[in-house]
Amino acid sequence: MHTDSAAEPLDRAMPRRLGSLRLRLTLAVPLLTAAIVAAFEWSGGGHAVWLVLLLSAAQLLLIELWLLRPLRQLAAGCEAMESAPVPLTPGEAAPVAGLALELDRIGHAMRRARGSLWQQDQDARELRRELAQQRTLLEQAHAALEANQRELASLARIDALTGLTNPRAFDETLRREFKRAQRQRGLLAVAVLDLDNFKQFNLAHGTAAGDAALQRVAALLNERFKRDTDVVARLGGEEFVALLPGFGMAEAQGVLESLRDELRELRLPDGVGSLTLSVGLAAASPAHPYLSAQALLQAADEALYIAKHAGRDRLSLAA
Template sequence: MSLDSSAPLQDASRRSASLRLRLGLAMPVVVGAMVGWFEWRDGGFEPLLPGLTHAVELVAALSVALMLLVEALLLRPLRQLASGCEAMESAPAPQAADMPEPRLGAELDRIGHAMHRAQGSLWQHDHEARELRRQLAEQRDLLERAHAALEANQRELASLARIDALTGLTNQRAFDESLRREFKRAQRQRGLLALAVLDLDEFKQFNERHGTAVGDATLQRVAALLNERFKRDTDIVARLGGEEFVALLPGCGMAEAQGVLELVREDLRALHLPDGRGDLTLSIGLAALSPAHPYLSAQALMQAADEALYIAKHAGRDRLSLAA
């Protein structure tokens, strides 16, 4: 009877001794399969390949953690159980009533519950990792959108800083920069540069008769007319403020610019305004830089055009005056 019962106990002892080795070899394979399955379920194997190093590190860490958990909850009790079996083998055979079968069943139940908790913990960590990746992706997307919106706002502000809001023409700040640049270019190349200052006659009274809304619409139509007449890529038309406009014409001499500006005056008379044809007139002062007629600075050229406009106003308006 003792020989027949000792053979299974010795076999159980040998199996428990090799169980740790087999678990140590099988654990990375099982964990790797589980991690691969989770990644495949999230998006296929293509996203897994760039993060292969991370996946290997994750498998190694989980394997070590599970091995330590199995060691504490399974292997150690099994070793204790094997030691108890060996002690029982050397001791006299107990009576059937003294066999600790209920205690052994409770121990196995405890081990089973511990393994179940470990599996649940693994699933929970995987879920938290996937949720963290999703939140990071959302934050990255929000940052990219905010950056794109900021760049768009900066471009819009830069554009508004150089454009007149009412007419869409270049504003005075941008015009002053263009005037200095083109004046230096004309001086360096000994070229031509014409500058005309245009002012709507008695526009204040026009606004009083028709209202500011009609006045604003009229300024927009005048701006469109100037854009139609000065269509070269190098021409610059700007609104200096109120009813005053300016045209900078690189490469144009006095005579050529005068001809175009006279056409502008005729076009303005032909506009259909609230009081009919000829409701508004235009006074123009024109100055031109040339090798035969130089100016010391861009400000001097602008001053000459302003003085010519002053002469046109005091000579009866609705005319073009040339700088001396």
């Protein structure tokens, strides 16, 4: 089967064709030159042989420079093109370019997403730190609030100057103990105590000495009435009250008389003088009941009024 040389690969066919062309030119140029020289000799020229050689060499050099060398360069270019990767056709290049552009967009979006996630993580950490600080501050505020509530509750039941129970807390305790005494058919004594001429004492020695004297009297009352069930309160000013569960009139009277004696001997701050005490005493018992806790306290207060008008520095018993 006949095979056309044009069907051969370009990298093998092109060098072979250049070699054949060079051989033909090499043979044809001298013959052509000889023919020209023969014609010249026939016309009467000399030195034919040397002239043929020189013309042949000149022609071969010109052919090499102007024809064969460009052809070799063209062959080399064709060989390079043959070995180069086959480029994509325009129809194929467009999807690839679109895919590259889409991939670039996806990469840009992923970078933005990573930056956004990093910023969100930083914000979340900062928020957690702030929440931890707020939680600590809240716990501290809660602890401070509880402390204030305890202090307020204490102040609501304690007299600020003397540390004794205040009137509100005393009323609650009086009602509770009165009901207990009624249920158990027990004894309950209430004594109202008032310092004699205390206003004159303040005028003579000053309010600071008066406050110190009230504190000293309060300490004496706490020492005297120290059972767990005893309650001593400051009703206001120089007036005090003692609640003595389980005591009848006789037992309470003995304790209060001793208290009056101790108060006369009490050394006040800076030796500013002495104080005396007037006392009104009432006691509830099965034999001598009262209708209410308030009635019992009022009976003791009325007895104090009698003691005051009878000359002070004495103890008066409720009828």
